[in-house]
Amino acid sequence: METTFYQELTTISLSGELLSDATCEKLLTASEIELLPLLNAAYQVRKTYFQNEVQLHILNNAQNGYCPEDCHYCAQASSATTDIEAYPLKPDAEILAEAERAYQSGAYRYCIVMSGRGPSPKRVSHLAKLIRTVKARYPIEVCLSAGLIDVDAAGILKEAGLDRLNHNLNTSEAHYPKICSTHSYQDRMDTLQAAQRVGLACCSGVIVGMGEETVDLIRVAKELRHLEVASLPVNFFLPISGTRLAEMPTLTPDYCLRVLCLYRFLNPRAEIRVAAGREHHFRSMEVMALYPANSMFIDGYLNAEGSTASRTLQMIRDAGFTIQTNGDDVEHLKRRETEKRDVLLKELKVLRPRMES
Numbered sequence: 277m278e279t280t281f282y283q284e285l286t287t288i289s290l291s292g293e294l295l296s297d298a299t300c301e302k303l304l305t306a307s308e309i310e311l312l313p314l315l316n317a318a319y320q321v322r323k324t325y326f327q328n329e330v331q332l333h334i335l336n337n338a339q340n341g342y343c344p345e346d347c348h349y350c351a352q353a354s355s356a357t358t359d360i361e362a363y364p365l366k367p368d369a370e371i372l373a374e375a376e377r378a379y380q381s382g383a384y385r386y387c388i389v390m391s392g393r394g395p396s397p398k399r400v401s402h403l404a405k406l407i408r409t410v411k412a413r414y415p416i417e418v419c420l421s422a423g424l425i426d427v428d429a430a431g432i433l434k435e436a437g438l439d440r441l442n443h444n445l446n447t448s449e450a451h452y453p454k455i456c457s458t459h460s461y462q463d464r465m466d467t468l469q470a471a472q473r474v475g476l477a478c479c480s481g482v483i484v485g486m487g488e489e490t491v492d493l494i495r496v497a498k499e500l501r502h503l504e505v506a507s508l509p510v511n512f513f514l515p516i517s518g519t520r521l522a523e524m525p526t527l528t529p530d531y532c533l534r535v536l537c538l539y540r541f542l543n544p545r546a547e548i549r550v551a552a553g554r555e556h557h558f559r560s561m562e563v564m565a566l567y568p569a570n571s572m573f574i575d576g577y578l579n580a581e582g583s584t585a586s587r588t589l590q591m592i593r594d595a596g597f598t599i600q601t602n603g604d605d606v607e608h609l610k611r612r613e614t615e616k617r618d619v620l621l622k623e624l625k626v627l628r629p630r631m632e633s
């Protein structure tokens with residue numbers, strides 16, 4: 277493919293024009309489109325709005341399990357047989373202690389996530405109080421993911437100081453009935469619109485690898501562009517045993533990177549997060565995700581483990597990116613040493629394996 281093709285992708289994205297569906301499809305599937313120039317084209321867009329900075333998020337799974345919904349990808353779903361440690365909403369002290377840990381770890385944003393269809397009015401008041409306390413104690417952004425909410429609830433949370441409300445579209449409207457039967461795509465859209473009506477910034481994204489077609493991924497990317505979401509997590513489906521989608525195949529790093537580039541071209545100003553599944557699907561190519569994406573989780577996901585915080589920080593620094601922080605008190609981050617590992621010497625049984633038998 278000519279160099280001008282890749283340059284045009286950057287130019288179109290930066291000028292606010294929309295790539296055609298045919299071009300989007302090609303980016304995901306055509307072998308003549310090479311990965312490195314594609315990543316560079318997406319990086320030019322990322323650099324324009326976010327320079328070389330990376331925003332780090334930390335998740336607090338504040339309530340695990342007990343969910344009546346049947347999202348087929350989720351270990352907490354009523355339909356899942358996964359052996360998870362279910363617990364009701366954590367006590368305030370625990371949630372506040374984890375907010376402090378998030379701040380100390382260098383997280384830009386603290387994401388409080390809870391299972392369930394949506395919060396009751398009593399739960400909304402409780403969450404509002406918690407959000408007020410976190411915001412008063414730490415210079416950290418707070419994002420909440422609490423299921424379906426209406427305008428009244430969104431207004432109370434906004435008033436309490438919530439920075440963002442997370443509610444992922446997950447997949448296209450056409451594919452939605454294949455991943456959930458207890459609520460609809462429109463229910464999710466209504467929640468996002470309720471948040472937008474009260475002026476709450478929205479975080480909403482996608483899960484790649486749930487049996488969808490490329491056209492579904494393109495539709496979601498364009499829908500999220502239309503919604504002008506501030507934050508866009510791109511998750512790569514983690515096949516957790518016991519969930520209804522557990523048999524889905526592993527994705528290739530090449531495909532995952534192409535998806536991130538596509539989302540960057542279509543949502544040039546959004547904070548794009550390479551979210552759940554980066555370790556599992558990108559494998560040795562994980563660091564390349566930083567060229568289209570400008571955000572990631574520091575150490576793990578809701579029910580699945582991820583990288584350690586020190587490894588994530590080291591990967592970012594090794595690639596020449598910097599960590600975006602909230603406050604002035606970032607010395608603890610700067611002081612963090614690069615992990616030093618001793619060089620281990622091979623033992624004789626490794627050097628001369630036949631001598632052992």
Ligand code: SF4
Binds near residue numbers: 347
């Ligand atoms: S994704 Fe949320 S609503 Fe769906 S089953 Fe899991 S916890 Fe429940």
